[in-house]
Amino acid sequence: MHIVDGALTGPVVIGGAVLAAGGIAMGLRQLPLEKIPAAGVLSASFFVASLIHVPLGPSSVHLILNGLAGLVLGWAAFPALFVGLVLQAVFFGFGGLTVLGVNAVNIAGPAVLAGLLFSRLITRGTPVQGAVWGGVGGAFASGLTTVAVAACLMLSGDAFIPAAKLVFVAHIPVIIIEGLLTAAAVYLARKVKPELFHSLREVQS
Amino acid sequence: MTLLTGDHLTERSATLRGLVDEIDPRARILLAVLYAVVVVSLSSLHALTGAMVASLTLLALSPMPAGRTLRRMVAVDGFIVAMLVMLPFSVPGDAMFTLWGLTASWQGLWQAVEIALTANAVVLALMVLVGSLEPVTLGHALHALKCPESLVHLMMFTIRYIEVLRDEYARLRTSMKVRGFRPRSTWHTYRSYGYLVGMMLVRALERSERILVAMKCRGFQGRIILLEEFRLSPRDVVFALVVIGVCAALVGLEAVYGAA
Structure with a gap:
């Protein structure tokens, strides 16, 4: 889900950078230094989780799990996922430099939105109910990321529309798997350590 | 590696x-x-x-x-x-x-x-x-270039713990393998991977609690000093x-x- 340098037009790149700066600023405002160790260790776990290859039919896919990141980290998911993108671009050559902002908005934006919409729902009711909402949140964030990537390409030129449509259809199984994994992860966390979903929010309230 | x-x-x-x-x-x-x-x-x-x-x-x-x-x-x-x-x-x-x-x-x-x-x-x-x-x-260097301090700290913690958490992941994967888990395209596989990720997050949070206590024990007062002059x-x-x-x-x- 990483867009590379050179594929997008200037206005899209600049718009992405501005939105990303805003998102990072919002996220950092919710992160006093006391919470940085927790956010950093969780950010590192999402980085490692994104390297896991999950079998899908004859091949395998790797997941973003940005929905889960949003559910656990809230607004802090924005800077946390941004840091992950910076490290991937610099050390692995995934994505690019000028498109960091766009990629951050595409991946962290849906994460934060999933957190805002579903984080209350996953801590309510039985763990199974929480897991169902977690699954919805995971699939929602993953789907929204695919749509956002496609939209960025379409804004940059009509020639990208067929590719964007094809890729969206091809990603539907990935979206479902993201949902299933997120649901299972939420179920386990609800059973073992429900504080996981509050750890970065207590300071606020 | x-x-x-x-x-x-x-x-x-x-x-x-x-x-x-x-x-x-x-x-x-x-x-x-x-x-x-x-x-x-x-x-x-x-x-x-x-x-x-x-x-x-x-x-x-x-x-x-x-x-x-x-x-x-x-x-x-x-x-x-x-x-x-x-x-x-x-x-x-x-x-x-x-x-x-x-x-x-x-x-x-x-x-x-x-x-x-x-x-x-x-x-x-x-x-x-x-x-x-x-x-x-x-x-x-990013700090010297006036990047927000908390973003730099977040990045330093992430860098520090990626390796640690990858070892944690490898340990959890090994214990799954020992119990006969083989990944396939099945509901069981996806659920197991979900539990694996969930467990990693739970352990990560517990680890971060220990880190914070250790930092406080060494006099952490809400500021990390970055020592490096360019x-x-x-x-x-x-x-x-x-x-x-x-x-x-x-x-x-x-x-x-x-x-x-």
Whole structure:
């Protein structure tokens, strides 16, 4: 889900950078230094989780799990996922430099939105109910990321529309798997350590 | 095996010191950004080929292992591959060949080549200039460049714990394997992977609680001090001028060939 340098037009790149700066600023405002160790260790776990290859039919896919990141980290998911993108671009050559902002908005934006919409729902009711909402949140964030990537390409030129449509259809199984994994992860966390979903929010309230 | 390349570079740097290796980290970051912005603005094939040559020269001057760096440069994910393959068919223009009733155009092909050249030239320069830094030095340099302090701290913690958590992941995977788990495309597999990720997060949170206690025990008062001073040497200035010169030359090439 990483867009590379050179594929997008200037206005899209600049718009992405501005939105990303805003998102990072919002996220950092919710992160006093006391919470940085927790956010950093969780950010590192999402980085490692994104390297896991999950079998899908004859091949395998790797997941973003940005929905889960949003559910656990809230607004802090924005800077946390941004840091992950910076490290991937610099050390692995995934994505690019000028498109960091766009990629951050595409991946962290849906994460934060999933957190805002579903984080209350996953801590309510039985763990199974929480897991169902977690699954919805995971699939929602993953789907929204695919749509956002496609939209960025379409804004940059009509020639990208067929590719964007094809890729969206091809990603539907990935979206479902993201949902299933997120649901299972939420179920386990609800059973073992429900504080996981509050750890970065207590300071606020 | 380390995940971020910094560690293994320090082992080699005694014998293999490239030119780029000794340049001020702040200058390397700023020059990588400048170079990326210039290259992204180019559109003529001549200028983009020039940029690719410049990036490859940079790689040759650096201590980075060439083979592995180039392999990383080329590895892009399916989305972009699909896009590049589809472009010749979706851009209208002079017909190149027809496949299953779809016409591929030269214009579309050139556009795909342009994107591929831009992306690879930028990513290669970024990996050579910034990716060869020690990850911790990268954090300090970003701090010196006035990045928000909490973002730098978040980055330093992430860098520090990626390796630790990967070991944790490997331990959990081993214990699954010992119990006979084999990944397949089944509900059981997806649920098990979900539990694995959930368990990693639970352990990560517990670990962060211990970290905070340990930090407080050592007198942590809500401020982390970053100790590292950078100084610009004449060498850095020369290197910067050369990179700026290359950027100007690329813009010149674009002006000459872009209009035609």
